[in-house]
Amino acid sequence: MTATGDAPRLALVDVSKAFGSTRALDGVSLDVHAGEVHVVAGENGAGKSTLIRVIAGALGDFSGELRLDGRAVRFASPAAAVAQGIATIHQELSLVPALSIADNFALAEPGHPFSLRARRASRERAARALHRLALALEPDVVVERLSVAERQLVEIARALAAPVRVLVMDEPTSALAEPDSVRLMTLVERLKQDGIGIVYISHRLDEIFRLADRVSVLRDGRRVFTRAARELTRDELVSAMVGRAASSAKVAQKAPFGAVRLRARSLTAAPPQALGPLAFELRAGETLGVAGVEGSGASTLLHALFGDARGVHAELELDGAAYAPDGARTAFARGVALLASDRRDSVLSALSVLHNATLSSLRAWSPAGLLRDGDERRAVAPESTRIKLKSPSLDAPAGALSGGNQQKTALLRCLLARPRLLLLDDPTRGIDVAARADVHDLLREVARGGTSILFRSTDLGELMALSDRVLVLARGRYVATIAPSELDEARLLSLMMGGTA
Numbered sequence: 354m355t356a357t358g359d360a361p362r363l364a365l366v367d368v369s370k371a372f373g374s375t376r377a378l379d380g381v382s383l384d385v386h387a388g389e390v391h392v393v394a395g396e397n398g399a400g401k402s403t404l405i406r407v408i409a410g411a412l413g414d415f416s417g418e419l420r421l422d423g424r425a426v427r428f429a430s431p432a433a434a435v436a437q438g439i440a441t442i443h444q445e446l447s448l449v450p451a452l453s454i455a456d457n458f459a460l461a462e463p464g465h466p467f468s469l470r471a472r473r474a475s476r477e478r479a480a481r482a483l484h485r486l487a488l489a490l491e492p493d494v495v496v497e498r499l500s501v502a503e504r505q506l507v508e509i510a511r512a513l514a515a516p517v518r519v520l521v522m523d524e525p526t527s528a529l530a531e532p533d534s535v536r537l538m539t540l541v542e543r544l545k546q547d548g549i550g551i552v553y554i555s556h557r558l559d560e561i562f563r564l565a566d567r568v569s570v571l572r573d574g575r576r577v578f579t580r581a582a583r584e585l586t587r588d589e590l591v592s593a594m595v596g597r598a599a600s601s602a603k604v605a606q607k608a609p610f611g612a613v614r615l616r617a618r619s620l621t622a623a624p625p626q627a628l629g630p631l632a633f634e635l636r637a638g639e640t641l642g643v644a645g646v647e648g649s650g651a652s653t654l655l656h657a658l659f660g661d662a663r664g665v666h667a668e669l670e671l672d673g674a675a676y677a678p679d680g681a682r683t684a685f686a687r688g689v690a691l692l693a694s695d696r697r698d699s700v701l702s703a704l705s706v707l708h709n710a711t712l713s714s715l716r717a718w719s720p721a722g723l724l725r726d727g728d729e730r731r732a733v734a735p736e737s738t739r740i741k742l743k744s745p746s747l748d749a750p751a752g753a754l755s756g757g758n759q760q761k762t763a764l765l766r767c768l769l770a771r772p773r774l775l776l777l778d779d780p781t782r783g784i785d786v787a788a789r790a791d792v793h794d795l796l797r798e799v800a801r802g803g804t805s806i807l808f809r810s811t812d813l814g815e816l817m818a819l820s821d822r823v824l825v826l827a828r829g830r831y832v833a834t835i836a837p838s839e840l841d842e843a844r845l846l847s848l849m850m851g852g853t854a
């Protein structure tokens with residue numbers, strides 16, 4: 354086959370891939386042209402990341418064909434795809450936390466990346482790439498010191514350090530708060546103008562409609578349609594994803610709050626994640642949303658209350674008794690559960706979905722130290738159905754689930770612990786729009802049952818939908834506490850950027 358001028362930059366022709374009995378991709382064809390953004394949408398488990406892994410050379414044994422500029426290609430490895438100008442940002446971050454940014458750049462290089470000369474070169478390359486994305490980070494900084502959002506941006510900078518013909522991004526903004534995701538979208542628009550063909554996956558509708566030239570929807574591994582974005586409505590998109598008409602979420606009645614559950618005074622955290630001093634109260638059944646951009650201290654606050662943040666001082670009371678958490682064990686013993694923003698901190702991929710879900714509540718199932726498998730199953734099954742957890746079975750290893758379904762597993766684990774205080778760092782990260790409404794219903798129900806919820810979200814709509822009050826932080830400092838009825842997204846955003854109430 355010969356390359357032609359008007360051939361798509363990249364085409365997939367009749368691609369299928371099965372994992373055991375799961376048909377992750379079933380005869381999918383789609384293409385992306387130079388200078389085009391092609392969004393791939395679909396529910397959790399629809400096959401989006403599998404498609405990305407086919408393009409990236411990360412899956413050898415698929416059927417069908419891949420064409421680059423009209424020529425059939427078959428990548429033997431991810432490195433082979435990179436060498437052909439295919440840059441991929443995977444859903445799960447891949448930087449090595451113990452290495453510096455520059456050494457992570459070096460890792461992506463062929464040859465002898467850690468020779469003195471190569472290291473100097475990769476340090477310079479890293480500095481240039483960071484600069485290009487306007488990231489104020491030193492190449493020598495060790496990655497584990499970076500926030501999740503910073504890691505995501507560094508990962509993108511690294512992918513763009515080499516010449517790129519096709520850029521493939523799997524939920525690149527799922528960990529990013531508004532200003533950072535806007536920065537990323539601006540970058541995508543610029544790369545598109547440079548003639549790069551972009552395949553982009555996202556669960557965020559705003560983003561899809563801002564960026565997409567064309568949208569393809571996958572459902573159960575099949576392509577439902579490919580449409581020009583400007584001829585597509587939101588309802589049509591969501592209906593195609595879920596396979597039925599989109600229903601709007603019902604808003605549940607709020608119960609009155611109970612007694613003060615958590616009292617925090619003089620809460621501070623030392624730099625680099627400086628926070629405070631903060632003082633606030635949270636009542637039983639109340640949901641407090643914490644709004645803040647990267648570096649605002651919102652995540653640090655959650656970890657301070659769980660007891661696994663460094664340099665924290667605080668006077669805390671839980672249900673009227675002094676509370677001095679120092680990590681998972683003491684927090685769980687007092688009925689405090691945390692969902693961390695990086696799900697690899699909470700999901701053990703080799704363990705079954707069932708055991709992941711019940712890990713934090715083992716004592717409840719086995720008072721005598723014996724696991725009661727039947728009881729576990731009876732408790733997990735209805736809740737997993739409710740939030741549309743898609744897994745071959747509860748016994749499948751969690752590592753075989755799609756990203757959004759791993760997130761649901763982590764969430765189940767927190768909920769099954771029946772906490773008094775639930776700390777959630779970006780609870781619906783990577784969860785599709787349909788399941789998100791179910792998760793919201795579930796959290797409202799948990800709150801009605803008397804659980805206090807303190808959560809952070811990178812999604813402003815979610816903050817306003819779930820919170821009884823929103824606490825706004827900027828650069829570690831208190832800005833305001835506001836009822837959602839008095840907020841709109843523009844005002845919230847300006848407060849988060851450090852504006853005045």
Ligand SMILES: Nc1ncnc2c1ncn2[C@@H]1O[C@H](COP(=O)(O)OP(=O)(O)OP(=O)(O)O)[C@@H](O)[C@H]1O
Nearest residue numbers: 372377397398399400401402403753754755756757
């Ligand atoms: N390594 C694997 N082993 C077994 N099954 C897998 C594996 N990877 C993916 N699957 C299955 O393939 C299907 C598609 O998964 P994929 O990760 O492509 O979904 P996705 O559309 O990216 O979902 P999400 O929005 O949750 O990220 C799922 O049913 C998933 O459980």
Ligand SMILES: [Mg+2]
Nearest residue numbers: 402444755756
């Ligand atoms: Mg995925």
